[in-house]
Amino acid sequence: MKPFKLYAITGEEFHPGKPMIEVMEEAIKGGCDIIQLRDKKSPRREVLAKAKALRELTLRYGVTFIVNDYIDIALAVDADGIHLGQDDLPLADARKIVGGKIIGISTHAIEEARQAERDGADYIGVGPIFPTKSKEDVVAPVTTSYVRQVAAEIAIPFVAIGGIKLHNVDQVLGAGARRICAISEIVGSPDIQGTCRSFLDKINSAAASP
Numbered sequence: 001m002k003p004f005k006l007y008a009i010t011g012e013e014f015h016p017g018k019p020m021i022e023v024m025e026e027a028i029k030g031g032c033d034i035i036q037l038r039d040k041k042s043p044r045r046e047v048l049a050k051a052k053a054l055r056e057l058t059l060r061y062g063v064t065f066i067v068n069d070y071i072d073i074a075l076a077v078d079a080d081g082i083h084l085g086q087d088d089l090p091l092a093d094a095r096k097i098v099g100g101k102i103i104g105i106s107t108h109a110i111e112e113a114r115q116a117e118r119d120g121a122d123y124i125g126v127g128p129i130f131p132t133k134s135k136e137d138v139v140a141p142v143t144t145s146y147v148r149q150v151a152a153e154i155a156i157p158f159v160a161i162g163g164i165k166l167h168n169v170d171q172v173l174g175a176g177a178r179r180i181c182a183i184s185e186i187v188g189s190p191d192i193q194g195t196c197r198s199f200l201d202k203i204n205s206a207a208a209s210p
């Protein structure tokens, strides 16, 4: 998959009254290089319509587009990949369906990270680093010590997620993360582009001082 640094996930509850497509376009203009559609509540046809719109947007800007959970919708709109949780279809079976598309897996412990790597995941999510209100039935925060473990041991790309804000991202980068994912801090920001640029400045400085 293409290298990436800043990964934004949709979260419409954080920008009431503002169209999702406009919010995600701001995120792309701010430098996000992966956009994920995550919508566990809307009827499937609505999710499909959102996926079509985001596919068009991401193609226009040349950024990667991932669909959370819905493999059929990802295929229908020719998304670049899918993101799956620990309770979704096992990776080997998902791989049979999506072929060479990107598969990302959420992991919350080093055993899950190892398993995802063995099974051929293209990247893993590592989190939640901090408490988050954006995910229901989320596990307890894994803290930056899990980031350190993954950075030391796992060869495939990993992205840190969960409660990451501009004010605490330095801790995550200090633990070895070089890719950051956020929902509320990005899509809920009054200045989405500025927030994204600040995240990227921090990621780039961390990468420049090993």
Ligand code: 3NM
Binding pocket: 009, 106, 107, 125, 126, 127, 128, 129, 131, 132, 133, 134, 135, 138, 161, 162, 163, 164, 181, 182, 183, 184, 185
């Ligand atoms: N997955 P926010 S945490 C979607 O740990 C999601 O796998 C997580 O939202 C995981 O940036 C999370 O607003 C929510 O905290 C991230």
